[in-house]
Amino acid sequence: MHHTTLHENILLVLGLLFAMLLLVMLGQKLRISYPIFLVLAGLGLSFIPGLPPVVIDPNLIFLIFLPPLLYQAAWDTSWKDFWRWKRPIGLLAFGLVFFTSTIVAYVAQAMIPGFTLALGFLLGGIISPPDAVAATSVLKGIRVPRRITSILEGESLINDASSLIVFRFALAAVLSGTFVWQKAVSSFVVVSSGGILLGLALAYGFYLLHRYLPTTPSINTVLTFIAPYVMYLLAEELGVSGVLAVVSGGLLLSYHSHRVFDADTRLQANSVWESVGFALNGLVFILIGLELPVAVQGLDGYSLPQAIRYGLIVSGIVILIRLVWMFPAAFVPRWLSAGIRHRETSPGWQGPLILGWAGMRGVVSLASALSVPLLAAGGQEFPQRNLILFITFVVILVTLVFQGLTLPLLIRFTGVAHIEERMPTDEQEAGIRLRLRRVALAHMAQHYVADMEQNEMIRALQQRMQAEAQRTGNLLEALDYDETKRLALQRYHQVLLDVLRVQREELFVLRHEDVFEEEMLRHQEAQLDLDEAKISHMPH
Template identity: 50%
Template structure:
C-alpha cells in the first residue's frame, strides 16, 4: 500500500511536469491548464479517485506557498499599497461573503443565512498563484501586480475567519455581532504577533549561529510550518503568522544569508513551489468524482442555475467594490497629497477582473464537517459543487480572457521607470567600485593590464548607465540599449556552443567546463532579469 501511494505521488509529479511544459507550448497559464487537464483525466474509466484532504492543503501546501509569496513581496511596495490591499483583502472579503450569503439564502430553498455566510467565506478569497501566473510575461503596471499579490497574502486569513465564525454559528446556533468582531481582531492580531515572535527567534539563529547553506535552506522550510502550527494550536490565524513572519525575515534577508545560501535557497524553493502549485491545481480538476457524489437530491437545472448565479455574483461583486474603493478615497485631500496621480480605469479593471478562485476555497468546502449536532450537515454536497463550479468558472473564464483584455485595453507596464532604476543602481555600484580601485590599487592600475581592463569595464558601465538615464524618453536610444543586451545574450549562446566543442574534443577537464557553464548561467540570469 505504501509503495502504491509513493508510485502514485511520483506519477502525479511527472504528469504535472509534462503538462506544465505542454501549457508553455500552447500558451495557456499552467494553473488553468492543469485544472482543465485534471478535469479531463477524472473522466478516464478506471482512474483512481484523488481525494483532496483539507488537512493536506492547510498544513502541507498552504504554509510554504504563503511563505514563498511573502518572501518575494517587497515590504516597501506592500506598505505603499496598504490601502488598496486592505480594502481588497478584508473589506472585499466581508462584502463578498455578505452578498453571497443573502443571494444564496434567497435562491436556494432551505439555505439559512448562516449557511450563506459559510459559502461566502469559502468562495470570497481569490487565488494568488492563478492571478500572478496568468500575468506572468504580460506587460502590466507593477502596482497592479503588487496589489494582487499583497491581497492574496491576507485575504486567505480573513476569509477563513469568516468561514469559521459562520460554521461555529451553525454548530452552536448563536451569533453575536460584536463578539464575532472581537474574535476576528483577536485571531488576526495574535496570529501576526506569533508570526513575528517566531521570526525574531529564527532571525537570531540565522544571524548569529554557525549555519551553512544547507542548514539555512532547511530552516527556511521549517519556518512556515513552525509559524502556522504554533498559531493554529492556540486557535489564531496561522495564515497571518506565516505572512507576517515571512515579510519580516524577507526584509532582513540581506543580514542573514551568504551568497551561497541565497543561491541555494532560491533554486530549491523555486523547484518545490512549482511542484506544490502543480499538484494543487491538478488535484482541483481531479476532484470532480468527489464533488458530484451525493447530488441526487437536486435536479441538473437547479445545480447549474445555483452555481452559475453565484459564480456571476462573485465576479460582479468584485467589480462593484474595486472602482469605488479606488476612487472614493481620493476625494480626501490627505490621500490626494500622498497619491497625486489619478489611476487610469483600465489597470483598475484588471485588478477587478483578476479574481480567480483556487485551492483554499475548495479545501475550505471539503473541511465542512459531515455531521453537525449528530445530524448530516445540511447541503454539504451542494457547498462542494458550487465551490467547484465557481473555481472552474472564474479560473478558466477570467483566467483565459485576462491576457486578451490587457491587450484590448492597451495596458502597458511602467518599464521606462524600471529601466531608469536599473541604470541608476548600475551607475552607483560601478562608481563606488571604481572609486575603491583608484583609492587602493592605483599603482596596480598603472602597471598591470588586468587592473586597467577592469577599471575600463567599470567606466563603460557608468557611461552606459548615464546614457540610459539621459535618454530615458528617447525610444530610439532605448531600442539600441535593448539591442545591446540582446547581442550580449547571443554572445553567451556562441560561448555555449564553443564549450560543447571543447567538451567533445576533451581539451579541458569536466570540472572546469562545468565551472565555465555556471559562469555563463549567472551572466545570462543577470541579463534576463534586467528590465
C-alpha cells in the same frame, strides 16, 4: 494493508506529478496559463471511467500546501510596494472579503431552500478570497502596470486570512446554532493580531538561527522550508491565525534576507523554492479538477441542473460584487482626501476594471470547502455540505477558466499595458548597475589609493569597474533608441555568447583529459553559467 495504501498513494502522487508536468508543457505550447489548463485537465481526467475517485483529506491541503505557498508568496512580495498600496490592499483583503461574504450569505439564504444565514456566511467565507497563484500566473508574460500586480499580490496574501476567519466563525455558528457579533469581532481581533505577532516572533528566531549559527547554503535552504510549517502549526495550535503567522513571518524574513543569506544560499534557495513551489501549485490545481466527481456524487436532495444553476448564480454575484466594489474603493478615498490625490496618480477606469476582473478563486477556496466537517454537533450529517462543496467548485471553475482566459483580452482591450508609471525595465536595470559601479569606484578612490598604485590586481579591478561603468553608460544611451548603438549592443551579446559556448566546449574536452579535478571543472562551469545568465537577463 496499510503498506499497500502507502505504496498506492506514493504512486498516485508521482503519477499526478508526471501528468502535471506534461500538461504544463502542453499548456505552454497552447499559450494557456497553467492553473486554468490543469483544472480543466483534472476535470477531464476525472471523467475517465475506471479511475478511482481521488478523495483528499482537507487538512492535508491546509497543512502540506498552504504554508509553503503562502510563505513563497510573502517572500516574493516587495515590502515597499506592499506598504505603498496598503490602503487598496486592505480595502480588498478585508473590506471586499466581508462585503462578499455578507451578500453571498443573504442571497444564498433567499435562493436555496433550507439554507440558513450561517451556512450562507460559511459559503461566503469559502469563496470570497481570490487566489494568489492563479492571478500571478495568468498575468505572467503580459505587460501590466506594476501597481496592478502589487495590489493583486498583496491582496491575495492577506485575504486568505480574513476569509478563513469568516469561515471559522460561520462554522462555529452552524455547529453551535448561535452567533454573537460582539464575540465574533473581538475574537477576530485576537485571532489576527495573535497570528501576526506569533509569526514575527518566530521569524525573528529563524533570523537569529540563520545569522549567528555556522550554517551552509543547504542548511539555510532546509531551514526556509521548516519555517512556514513551524509558524503555521504553532499558530493553529495556539488558536490564532496560521495564515497571518506565515505571511507576516515571511515578509519579515524576506525584508532582512540580504543580511541573513550569502550569495550561494540565495542562488540555491531561490532555485529550490521555485521548483518546489511550482510542483505544489501544479498538484493543487490538478486536484481541484479531480475532486469534482466527489462533489457531484454527494448531491442528495438536489438535481445536477439545479445545483449548477445555484453555482452559476453565485459565481455571477461574486464576479459582479468585485467589479462593483472596485470603483468606489478606488475613487472615494481620492475624493475625500487631497493627500491621496496629491500622492497617487489616478488609477483611471482601466486599473479598477482589470483588478476587478482578476478575482480568480483557487486553492484556499477548495481547501476550506473540503474542510467543512462531515458531521455536525449531534452526530447528524452536516447540513448542505455537498451543495456547498459543489457551488465552490463551480465558482472556482467559472472564475478561473472564464475570467482567467478573458483577462489577457481585457488587458489588451483597455491598453493598460502602455500606461507606464516608471521608466522601462531595461533602463531601470542599466541605471541600477551604473549606480552600483559608481559607488564601488568612489569607494575605491577614497580608501584604496595606495593599493591601486602598488597592487596590480587591485588596479585591474578598478579598471574593470571603470570599463563596466562606461559600458553601462553606453547601454543607457543605446536604449534611447539610437539604432546603430542598439545593433552594436546586440552584436556584442552575440559575440559574447559565442565565446562562452567555445569555453564550454573546452571544459568538455578538459573533462576527458583527466588532468584537472571534476570539482574544479564544475566550479568553472558554474562561473560560465553566471556570466551567461547576466547576458540573457540583459535587455536585447
